[in-house]
Amino acid sequence: MSQTRTTQTDAYSLILEAIDVGIYKPGDRLVESDLAERFGVSRTPIREALQRLETQSLLERDGRSLIVASLDHNQMAELYVVRRELEGLAARLAARHATEEEIRVLRDMVTADDALVNDPAALSRANRRFHKQIHLASHNRYLVQQLDLVHRTMALMATTSLAAQGRGEIAQSEHDGIVRAIEARDEDGAGKALQEHISIAFMTRLKQDAGRRERS
Structure with missing residues (x-):
């Protein structure tokens, strides 16, 4: 696995874990720059991780922002x-x-x-x-x-x-x-x-x- 792929996977896992343990709750807005700073990775793998999470319906759009999804x-x-x-x-x-x-x-x-x-x-x-x-x-x-x-x-x-x-x-x-x-x-x-x-x-x-x- 390439270093780029590893970084992407790490960023995805880090954000997913933060949602899972309640650091980010349903309705919370996720900002690329804030996530990159928190997890110590560049914004590109963060952006790709957010796109993946949105595809999995774990994040949703609120205007131009991405927020943690909630279930009705x-x-x-x-x-x-x-x-x-x-x-x-x-x-x-x-x-x-x-x-x-x-x-x-x-x-x-x-x-x-x-x-x-x-x-x-x-x-x-x-x-x-x-x-x-x-x-x-x-x-x-x-x-x-x-x-x-x-x-x-x-x-x-x-x-x-x-x-x-x-x-x-x-x-x-x-x-x-x-x-x-x-x-x-x-x-x-x-x-x-x-x-x-x-x-x-x-x-x-x-x-x-x-x-x-x-x-x-």
Whole structure:
């Protein structure tokens, strides 16, 4: 890979990560010069990275400016439908194909993440790692690619459902159930457990949005 291509990829990854961790939130304007200064790269790879992100619908035009995109109700619902099905498939395949070492890593993640239930931001990051580990344990590269796209789009949601009162503890219990099914090599049980986990997260997010509308 050429140095130019590497720089382009780095700029894309840096901006994507900044959106994912909430440095840039839906509606925030992204300016080439500011990004170049923040990340220490020239404006050309920044411009190319922004164009790529716009093509992927992670950025949108607001006049002449590019802003971080946001999802309306219908888009969010559509995303969760796709996520529920793909995540369920990943769990089923993980129950079939995961190595014993991969399963132990999932179990260790659940145990370690129990300490984060009162820190929604940290638990959200841990939650992404947990789900990514299941994706990888599916041993299906094409499924992993599609789930990567879904999870990139999830970054366009300004808040995490894990911030809801009591959601952290419940989500951890759900993660435990998912891993138990994978440990038992119960493909149907793992798939259903993860699909239910996604459905509950979606319902939690809908309630959060309804609360915000009521307060506004």
